Amino acid sequence: MSEKSVSKFFGRTSRKTLLVLLAGVTCAGAMGVGPAGLSAAYAEDAGAIKPSSPVQTLPNFVNLVKQVKPAVVSITSIIKADAVEGEGGGMGGMGGGMPFPFPFPFQMAPRQSRQQIEARGSGFLISSDGYVVTNNHVVKGATKVTVTLDDGTTLPAKIIGRDGKTDLALLKITSTQKLPFIELGESDDVQPGEWVVAVGNPYGLGGTVTAGIVSARGRDINEGPYDNFIQIDAPINRGNSGGPLFTQDGKVVGVNTAILSPSGGGSIGIGFAIPSDTVRSVTDQLRKTGHVVRGYLGVNAQVISPAMAKALNMPVPAPGAPPAGALVASTSPDSPAEKAGLKAEDIVTDFNGQKVSSPHDLAVRVSSVAPGTDAKIGFLRAGKPQTLTVKIGNLANASNDGGIEGGGASSGQHLGVSLTPLTGDLRHQLGLGNEVHGVVVNDVQPGSPADQAGIRPGDVIQSVSSQSVDSPRAAVTAVRAALAAKKPVLLRVLRDGQSLFIAISPDGTGDGADSSSGNGGDDDDN
DSSP, X not given: OOHHHHHHHHTTSOHHHHHHHHHHHHHHHHHTOSHHHHHHHHHTSTTOOOOOOOOOOOOOOHHHHHHXXXXXXXXXXXXXXXXXXXXXXXXXXXXXXXXXXXXXXXXXXTTOOSSEEEEEEEEEEOSTTOEEEEEHHHHTTEEEEEEEOTTXXXXXXXXXXXXXXXXXXXXXXXXXXXXXXXXXXXGGGOOTTOEEXXXXXXXXXXXXXXXXXXXXXXXXXXXXXXXXXXXXXXXOOTTOTTOEEEOTTSOEEEEEEEEOOTTXXXXXXXXXXXXXXXXXXXXXXXXXHSSOOOEEOOEEEEOOOHHHHHXXXXXXXXXXXXXXXXXXXXXXTTOHHHXXXXXXXXXXXXXXXXXXXXXXXXXXXXXXXXXXXXXXXXXXXXXXXXXXXXXXXXXXXXXXXXXXXXXXXXXXXXXXXXXXXXXXXXXXXXXXXXXXXXXXXEEEOTTSHXXXXXXXXXXXXXXXXXXXXOXXXXXXXXXXXXXXXXXXXXXXXXXXXXXXXXXXXXXXXXXXXXGOOOSSSTTTOO
């Protein structure tokens, strides 16, 4: 507060009141409720956190920007208007709009026609011979693309390849001189709290620099099957799409791609960048072949709930921490997983030495491995750690299984379900082959433990607590045994052609299938 503003504030206060205020400030310091007093009070608490770190000043990015800015370019695309309308605002095939609109950079140039729209984005050179990285949604549907260098030179660009699932594209420009370029760093080394710098072309203002910190890693914002974004608070606006995200060593650790914008406008301080490890894998393939192939494992996996973890005898996680891993609900016939010996109820805990915390995490790691490559998988089977080696397949050659839909009377006590045998007529109605065994859920009592857990009429229960069942009596016996042991009841269910696990705790709480992410789509069926 300036001297003038201080005077203005106290000018409205009587002298008597001012003396009271000043006395109050003095007393507060003497009584120890100021900063020093608070520190002393907290120090007496044995459980108090006492951060200790060296005093640091804010970083200066002047030299860094001078060195890297010549490799950052502006991209102009002439795009068909109907292609833009088909993208729902320029998402580049990455998904729906609010609240995560991609900052697709329309500059609304006066010379636009109804047939064509001029859009601008950002990019950066990754080689001296003119390869440029940008976002797929910046150039998708473009009839003409040009790249403007930092010195103002404009060159025509050729689209080498695009990948809609990661929203990346690779361009090529030709110059008579060697071009300045920047290297991709290791995004796995980036930590929350680390300073980063974004350079790009927001609103057509080329060469704009913004800075902030890494807010989080591994963000899945449901915009693509392989979301694994770095979240940053450096301002990212329309036109920054495709621009680089730098660490202080001058390496690119991400490509700026998305923003959180509830109003659909500009940045509110939450942005997302594609990790450089993904960028490296995709651009290497685009440069060699013009397209991307992804690894395929062939498992349908689910998130592990606390009740499931207990039923599967998993190690108890730290208090408050969710169970980590991907629960294998089923393996696809003749898939790499089946050939390697992976089975239902196995829990994948690491892939090629990297921890697997969820099915989505497993999908991202598998997809990044080249088909034909051997990978090592760590997993738990019956609570015991094991490993196996699997030869990763090609996702493009994988086929999806068919589906069922259902309807069916007998009794299944305690859980609130009515069960019926899987008869020939039901097999015909449900489209099931003779190789499928189990009992059919005929009805579910509203509000029952089964209902709360997500059991549905038409589900085929194939096993109860790892015991295969082929009759309602066998299912009820297995359920009673699990309840008598005061353990969660773990059901293996066939639904819509996919196997999944549902756990119901003895206290009536359950972990419904609706909350799991293992639905057999591109996200987890890898």
